[in-house]
Amino acid sequence: MRKKEMLAMLLAGGQGSRLGVLTSKNAKPAVTFGGKYKIIDFPMSNCVNSGVDTVGVLTQYQPLSLNQHIGIGIPWDLDRKNGGVTILAPHVKGGEQGDWYSGTANAIYQNIGYIDANDPEYVIILSGDHIYKMDYSKMLDFHKKNKCDVTIAVLEVSLEEASRFGIMNADENDKIYEFEEKPEHPKSNLASMGIYIFTWDELRKALIEDSGVHRDSDFGKHIIPAMLGRGKSLYAYRFKDYWKDVGTIESYWAANMELIKALPEFNLYEDFWKIYTNSEHQPPLYTSADASVTRSLISEGCEIYGTVENSVISTGVVIEEGAVVKGSIIMADCVIKKGAVIDRCIIDEHTIIGENVKMGTGENVPNEAKPKIYNTGITVIGSDSEIPDNVEIGKNCVVFGKSTADMYKSGKLESGQTIDIGGIDI
Amino acid sequence: MKALGIILAGGQSDERLKDLCNVRAVSAMPVGGSYRAIDFSLSNMANSNIKKVAVITQYNSRSLHDHLSSAKWWDLGRKQGGLFIFTPFLSKENSYWFRGTADSIYQNISFLTKSNEPYVVIASGDAIYKMDYNDIINYHIEKDADVTIMCKDMANTDKDVHDFGVMELDSDNRMIDFEEKPVEPQSTIASLGIYVMKRTLLIKLLETVVSEARYDLVKDIIIRYRKKLKIYGYMYDGYWNTLNNINAYINVNMDFLKKDIRNMFLTDGAHIETKPKDEPPAKYNSGADAKDALVGSGSIVNGHVYHSVLFRKVYTGENSSVKNSVIMEGSIIGNNCTIEHAIIDKQVVVSDNKEIIGTPEKPVIISKGTVI
Numbered sequence: 001m002r003k004k005e006m007l008a009m010l011l012a013g014g015q016g017s018r019l020g021v022l023t024s025k026n027a028k029p030a031v032t033f034g035g036k037y038k039i040i041d042f043p044m045s046n047c048v049n050s051g052v053d054t055v056g057v058l059t060q061y062q063p064l065s066l067n068q069h070i071g072i073g074i075p076w077d078l079d080r081k082n083g084g085v086t087i088l089a090p091h092v093k094g095g096e097q098g099d100w101y102s103g104t105a106n107a108i109y110q111n112i113g114y115i116d117a118n119d120p121e122y123v124i125i126l127s128g129d130h131i132y133k134m135d136y137s138k139m140l141d142f143h144k145k146n147k148c149d150v151t152i153a154v155l156e157v158s159l160e161e162a163s164r165f166g167i168m169n170a171d172e173n174d175k176i177y178e179f180e181e182k183p184e185h186p187k188s189n190l191a192s193m194g195i196y197i198f199t200w201d202e203l204r205k206a207l208i209e210d211s212g213v214h215r216d217s218d219f220g221k222h223i224i225p226a227m228l229g230r231g232k233s234l235y236a237y238r239f240k241d242y243w244k245d246v247g248t249i250e251s252y253w254a255a256n257m258e259l260i261k262a263l264p265e266f267n268l269y270e271d272f273w274k275i276y277t278n279s280e281h282q283p284p285l286y287t288s289a290d291a292s293v294t295r296s297l298i299s300e301g302c303e304i305y306g307t308v309e310n311s312v313i314s315t316g317v318v319i320e321e322g323a324v325v326k327g328s329i330i331m332a333d334c335v336i337k338k339g340a341v342i343d344r345c346i347i348d349e350h351t352i353i354g355e356n357v358k359m360g361t362g363e364n365v366p367n368e369a370k371p372k373i374y375n376t377g378i379t380v381i382g383s384d385s386e387i388p389d390n391v392e393i394g395k396n397c398v399v400f401g402k403s404t405a406d407m408y409k410s411g412k413l414e415s416g417q418t419i420d421i422g423g424i425d426i
Numbered sequence: 427m428k429a430l431g432i433i434l435a436g437g438q439s440d441e442r443l444k445d446l447c448n449v450r451a452v453s454a455m456p457v458g459g460s461y462r463a464i465d466f467s468l469s470n471m472a473n474s475n476i477k478k479v480a481v482i483t484q485y486n487s488r489s490l491h492d493h494l495s496s497a498k499w500w501d502l503g504r505k506q507g508g509l510f511i512f513t514p515f516l517s518k519e520n521s522y523w524f525r526g527t528a529d530s531i532y533q534n535i536s537f538l539t540k541s542n543e544p545y546v547v548i549a550s551g552d553a554i555y556k557m558d559y560n561d562i563i564n565y566h567i568e569k570d571a572d573v574t575i576m577c578k579d580m581a582n583t584d585k586d587v588h589d590f591g592v593m594e595l596d597s598d599n600r601m602i603d604f605e606e607k608p609v610e611p612q613s614t615i616a617s618l619g620i621y622v623m624k625r626t627l628l629i630k631l632l633e634t635v636v637s638e639a640r641y642d643l644v645k646d647i648i649i650r651y652r653k654k655l656k657i658y659g660y661m662y663d664g665y666w667n668t669l670n671n672i673n674a675y676i677n678v679n680m681d682f683l684k685k686d687i688r689n690m691f692l693t694d695g696a697h698i699e700t701k702p703k704d705e706p707p708a709k710y711n712s713g714a715d716a717k718d719a720l721v722g723s724g725s726i727v728n729g730h731v732y733h734s735v736l737f738r739k740v741y742t743g744e745n746s747s748v749k750n751s752v753i754m755e756g757s758i759i760g761n762n763c764t765i766e767h768a769i770i771d772k773q774v775v776v777s778d779n780k781e782i783i784g785t786p787e788k789p790v791i792i793s794k795g796t797v798i
């Protein structure tokens with residue numbers, strides 16, 4: 001096998017539990033974003049656009065949809081004979097019982113064999129949770145120029161926000177002398193983005209050493225402090241562009257809505273840094289003579305007969321005559337039937353909303369079961385669900401599964417209530 | 427039944443389509459918002475389980491090559507069989523362009539001799555239709571025919587039978603006579619330029635006619651051998667169109683605004699595939715008003731669009747109005763423009779406040795890359 005200069009390890013095993021029902025059946029990296037994309041498409045596309053053609057994707061939580069999405073990597077040109085994409089799932093090792101990935105660094109430790117087989121000079125660690133466009137080759141140039149053992153991509157955040165992040169304290173050349181995980185009194189505003197370039201030899205040693213100490217070996221908590229302690233050369237690489245962690249229902253909704261603006265901060269319409277995705281080929285979208293579509297993103301394969309405003313619509317969605325969709329995110333292959341009115345809702349894939357359903361009405365009462373997750377007025381419907389005709393659903397509601405009319409007392413689901421037929425804790 | 431596929435995509439365009447085809451072969455004409463004409467025959471081949479397909483091209487084939495640069499979108503990127511693209515080439519013995527359709531196959535006869543599929547389906551790259559070629563192959567076997575030609579009764583269609591090869595069939599659909607673009611057609615049955623025959627017979631016929639300096643499939647094989655061979659017509663009554671003039675081109679595109687035609691080609695059962703372009707979703711800004719419109723991905727709509735087909739990455743400016751028009755990939759319509767009954771080719775830039783107005787009979791054509 002030809003030697004690879006840099007290999008990417010993409011951590012895609014996290015649940016993203018604050019996204020509630022959206023991650024009940026798939027990992028956070030497999031959540032839809034911006035109409036036709038999945039969150040993992042952003043780091044995957046960054047890899048190919050940066051010339052990184054060998055990517056290991058580490059899966060653990062609900063990997064099915066992620067495995068199907070990635071396949072052999074055709075959409076990202078990662079179907080290669082030399083390198084390409086490899087799904088790395090936790091597995092049983094010779095004779096012993098297998099281990100789950102118990103921490104970010106532990107997941108990499110368990111795949112040392114994969115990395116060694118590709119014999120890279122450098123390894124970039126990525127997470128499948130963020131929306132951004134970044135040229136990793138520039139970060140690698142920085143790493144080489146400064147003769148780093150580790151380069152950590154950082155974002156300048158406000159000091160108030162800083163206590164939510166891992167914070168790098170660095171000298172005037174951005175050489176890191178201290179790392180603090182979620183400090184109460186931050187000394188700097190350089191927040192780790194969870195993107196690291198390691199010189200592989202150094203990382204390899206550190207992983208093996210730490211594996212004997214911490215069972216849940218983690219980059220932020222263990223590897224980085226240990227390498228700092230041993231006097232290794234760590235640098236902060238400042239990233240100044242758009243970077244979003246869409247970790248909560250509200251931030252997820254807001255980041256999608258931001259794309260609707262005439263000139264959004266995050267530009268998808270750029271020729272030389274395309275975001276690739278596995279959208280099974282879809283025909284162009286059709287808007288009928290009675291349709292009205294404004295301030296919205298509409299993906300291929302949609303058929304719009306009703307009204308859509310301020311919304312992001314994924315591929316293959318049908319919005320029937322007289323239906324009104326406002327301020328909402330509708331994911332792939334949903335059907336919004338005649339006369340339904342949907343206001344500030346997120347509807348996951350393959351869901352059918354019955355005729356004349358009203359959604360997002362009433363008072364803003366936090367969800368009774370999960371007030372920490374659903375509290376900003378957004379109602380969320382899980383994937384493969386059904387809402388019967390003529391019912392009304394309030395704010396901060398959650399419906400998951402094929403609901404029937406008898407589940408709605410006097411045809412109504414009050415704000416903050418949940419219908420969970422899937423039996424999954426949402 | 428195992429068959430080989432040959433798609434004849436070398437044809438130069440009809441004079442009437444020339445403004446659009448100066449830059450591309452007819453088979454590469456953009457159709458239906460994100461397709462090219464050849465996607466239809468190619469997808470039909472793939473969907474009919476024909477796994478070895480040759481595309482023969484000659485005239486202005488760059489955009490066709492670009493489109494076919496990978497065969498995987500049609501599931502034809504295979505070790506066994508797959509997609510072959512044949513262009514004219516120079517050798518010690520031969521420095522000819524293809525001298526005709528029969529010659530274009532003959533010059534690549536090893537594609538036929540080195541195969542073992544019993545049948546060959548020959549189709550043209552510029553027809554818009556959806557069919558399972560197994561139907562015509564089975565019919566061919568059932569009739570024990572030497573050649574089977576797919577044909578359609580053009581009575582009660584918008585097609586002029588004078589533009590086609592006209593077939594006379596007996597009551598068993600055996601062909602009695604064939605006239606190419608006749609002055610006085612003897613019937614309304616037109617050949618659709620899709621042929622089925624045994625691979626070995628095709629090899630024999632090609633070797634014979636080319637040795638006699640005859641090079642045309644229709645003239646030198648179908649017409650010349652019409653009495654000698656057992657030629658049958660296979661009546662096809664589904665949707666079929668060909669891009670032989672400007673109005674046909676507009677009509678084909680406007681047909682995609684009809685739900686039943688869209689569903690037939692694009693969603694029901696086997697559907698038409700094309701090379702993906704990975705554009706983001708289409709964006710509708712605050713003044714957007716798109717009615718009865720097909721909009722390709724990556725487009726940004728600010729103005730009115732009515733009864734029109736916008737391909738990928740089209741931009742329409744504020745207060746602009748596009749009606750009854752076809753706008754191809756990457757074109758930009760400025761603010762306050764009025765476009766009616768027009769075909770705007772790729773990468774055209776129409777600056778602010780311009781009017782481009784044609785009539786249904788005579789649409790305006792703006793050539794690729796024009797800046798107005």
